[in-house]
Amino acid sequence: AQKVTQAQTEISVVEKEDVTLDCVYETRDTTYYLFWYKQPPSGELVFLIRRNSFDEQNEISGRYSWNFQKSTSSFNFTITASQVVDSAVYFCALSETSGVDKIIFGKGTRLHILP
Amino acid sequence: NAGVMQNPRHLVRRRGQEARLRCSPMKGHSHVYWYRQLPEEGLKFMVYLQKENIIDESGMPKERFSAEFPKEGPSILRIQQVVRGDSAAYFCASSPGGGVYGYTFGSGTRLTVV
Numbered sequence: 032a033q034k035v036t037q038a039q040t041e042i043s044v045v046e047k048e049d050v051t052l053d054c055v056y057e058t059r060d061t062t063y064y065l066f067w068y069k070q071p072p073s074g075e076l077v078f079l080i081r082r083n084s085f086d087e088q089n090e091i092s093g094r095y096s097w098n099f100q101k102s103t104s105s106f107n108f109t110i111t112a113s114q115v116v117d118s119a120v121y122f123c124a125l126s127e128t129s130g131v132d133k134i135i136f137g138k139g140t141r142l143h144i145l146p
Numbered sequence: 147n148a149g150v151m152q153n154p155r156h157l158v159r160r161r162g163q164e165a166r167l168r169c170s171p172m173k174g175h176s177h178v179y180w181y182r183q184l185p186e187e188g189l190k191f192m193v194y195l196q197k198e199n200i201i202d203e204s205g206m207p208k209e210r211f212s213a214e215f216p217k218e219g220p221s222i223l224r225i226q227q228v229v230r231g232d233s234a235a236y237f238c239a240s241s242p243g244g245g246v247y248g249y250t251f252g253s254g255t256r257l258t259v260v
Contacts (some may be wrong), residue, residue, distance in 0.1 A: 063245070064246065064248075070252075074256070075251075076189075078250075078251070116197070119238070120210075126245030128246070130244060132244030133244075135191060136190075138188040
């Protein structure tokens with residue numbers, strides 16, 4: 032069964048610091064997809080990234096970067112030079128391709144960026 | 147091309163009433179998923195539907211909850227005889243065909259039971 036674990040419930044950092052959000056997943060599939068979503072205080076879900084299991088290249092988008100390590104089943108998310116607007120809950124998620132194709136979320140990490 | 151439309155955005159119901167939440171998927175998307183987010187918690191999968199079919203309802207409570215996705219019109223999540231514990235944000239997502247295509251989420255419906 033698929034499972035996503037975000038061990039960090041809540042993190043606080045001072046603005047301009049770098050911060051890494053951890054995500055560990057479990058799946059028996061060889062083909063699967065990993066996602067990160069942001070939920071700001073306004074409540075909507077903002078899509079950040081989708082990565083398939085065959086693409087282990089790290090991804091960088093502005094201040095955001097993702098480190099996919101298949102060997103440790105991790106898909107960590109780093110924010111460089113954090114800003115107050117990054118304050119939100121961040122969800123890691125997984126969808127498998129065998130069986131029922133649905134997306135399962137971790138419990139989320141609440142990130143506070145302090146001015 | 148409008149995104150996933152959910153309405154209403156906010157819904158207040160008294161205990162014992164019925165709640166109907168609507169979700170119009172993106173154009174061309176035939177897969178719809180419903181999730182529930184209790185206060186201060188993550189998103190829990192409820193049900194996955196394709197047109198006129200329930201594919202997976204393993205996350206949906208057995209009583210009082212039902213979902214449909216008719217041939218025409220939006221998907222409906224229906225909660226009968228609501229209780230205070232049903233107060234939550236309900237999100238709908240749509241996809242043309244699952245993870246390989248990604249999922250688009252609506253803005254959610256915040257249900258408050260008083």
